Amino acid sequence: MLLAAVNIGIYLIKGLVWAALLFYLLGLVGWRIRHRHPIWGRRACAFCAAGLVFYLLHALAGFQNFYAWSHEAAWAVMELETFDRIGVRWGGALYLNYLFTALWIGETAWWWFGRAGWERRPAWMAAAIHGFLLLVFLGGMVVFARGPVRWFSLVCLLAALGAWLATRRPAPPAGH
Numbered sequence: 001m002l003l004a005a006v007n008i009g010i011y012l013i014k015g016l017v018w019a020a021l022l023f024y025l026l027g028l029v030g031w032r033i034r035h036r037h038p039i040w041g042r043r044a045c046a047f048c049a050a051g052l053v054f055y056l057l058h059a060l061a062g063f064q065n066f067y068a069w070s071h072e073a074a075w076a077v078m079e080l081e082t083f084d085r086i087g088v089r090w091g092g093a094l095y096l097n098y099l100f101t102a103l104w105i106g107e108t109a110w111w112w113f114g115r116a117g118w119e120r121r122p123a124w125m126a127a128a129i130h131g132f133l134l135l136v137f138l139g140g141m142v143v144f145a146r147g148p149v150r151w152f153s154l155v156c157l158l159a160a161l162g163a164w165l166a167t168r169r170p171a172p173p174a175g176h
Contacts (some may be wrong), residue, residue: 009065016058021137021156023051024104029163045111052108059101081144085136093139099147105127134160 030044067073071094079091107129110118134157141153 009061013058013061014063016054016061017099017140019052020058021141021153022057023047023054024133024137025051025156025160025163027051028160032163045108045115048111049108053077055104056101059097083155096139100133104133107133 024047027046027048027050030040030047034041034044042078063069063074067077075091075094077091078094079089082091082093083089138153138157141149141157145153
C-alpha cells in the first residue's frame with residue numbers, strides 16, 4: 001500500500017509539472033499573438049498564472065514528499081542526478097530552480113499588476129526572462145527525464161520555440 005502511495009505521489013508531481021509546462025507554453029504563444037488577436041492578451045496572462053500555480057504545487061509537493069523540506073536533501077539529490085546525467089557532481093542547479101521560481105512569480109505579478117510597464121519593457125528583457133524559464137524547463141524535462149517522456153518534452157519545447165519564432169512581429173520598414 002505504501003508503494004502505491006509513493007507511485008501516486010510521483011505521478012502527481014510529474015503531472016503537475018506537465019500541466020505547468022502546458023499552461024506556460026499556452027501563455028507564451030498567446031502573448032506572442034496578442035497583437036493580432038487582442039483577446040489573447042488576457043488569456044495568455046491567465047494561462048501563465050495557471051502554469052505558475054501548477055508549478056508551485058509541483059515544487060511544494062516535491063519538497064514535502066521527496067526532501068522533507070530539507071534544502072540539504074534537495075541539494076544532495078540534485079547533485080547525484082546531475083552526476084548521473086552529465087557526469088558532474090553539482091547540486092547548484094537547485095539555486096537555478098529557486099531563481100526560476102522567483103522569476104516566474106515576478107513575471108506573472110508584473111504582468112497582472114503592472115501591465116502597462118510590462119508591455120513597454122525592452123524586448124531583450126522579455127527574451128532573457130523567457131529564455132531562462134525555457135532553459136530550466138528544458139533541463140528539467142529533457143535532461144532529467146527518461147525514456148519517451150524526454151523525447152515528448154523535447155518535441156513540446158521545440159514546438160514552443162517554433163511558435164515563438166513564427167509569431168515574431170515583423171520589423172518596421174526602414175525609415176520609420
